[in-house]
Amino acid sequence: MFKLGARVAHERLARVCFIDYDREMVLIAERKDATGNPEIIGVGRLTNLHGSGAAEFAIVVSDRYQGHGLGRHLLERILEIGHDEHVSRITGDILPENLAMMETCRRLGFRVKYDAADGIQRAEIEFS
Numbered sequence: 001m002f003k004l005g006a007r008v009a010h011e012r013l014a015r016v017c018f019i020d021y022d023r024e025m026v027l028i029a030e031r032k033d034a035t036g037n038p039e040i041i042g043v044g045r046l047t048n049l050h051g052s053g054a055a056e057f058a059i060v061v062s063d064r065y066q067g068h069g070l071g072r073h074l075l076e077r078i079l080e081i082g083h084d085e086h087v088s089r090i091t092g093d094i095l096p097e098n099l100a101m102m103e104t105c106r107r108l109g110f111r112v113k114y115d116a117a118d119g120i121q122r123a124e125i126e127f128s
Helices: 010-016 070-084 099-107
Strands: 024-032 038-049 054-061 089-094 111-115 120-126
Touching: 024 070, 038 070, 054 070, 070 089, 070 099, 089 099, 099 111, 099 120
Parallel strands: 054 089
Antiparallel strands: 024 038, 038 054, 089 120, 111 120
16 A cells, blocks of 8 residues: 555555456546646545455545545545445554544444554444
């Protein structure tokens, strides 16, 4: 996983975001910088886990844009896509220090549990 920041080249992020639409979906949040060039400020990814009916999410938001609801918006859209694609369960790994994402997940209906073996928090939601 990479950390989004002002120095990550737009072209590099664009390459990372090429996807296999049968298996995954990537959402990109971008804005225009002061010179009018596009700047990627957030990425959300939903990856189907082959043959399981489940999927994993990952979200990265540039440090400058954290705390403004962008991560929540990306996760809400990921949940909509998962529902539309008839995914039975969505999980995501969260760094233990990312309290804001854990709270966002809980507010959206995820169960969040600490996985001692991996040293991460794991968020999980099931669709009926």
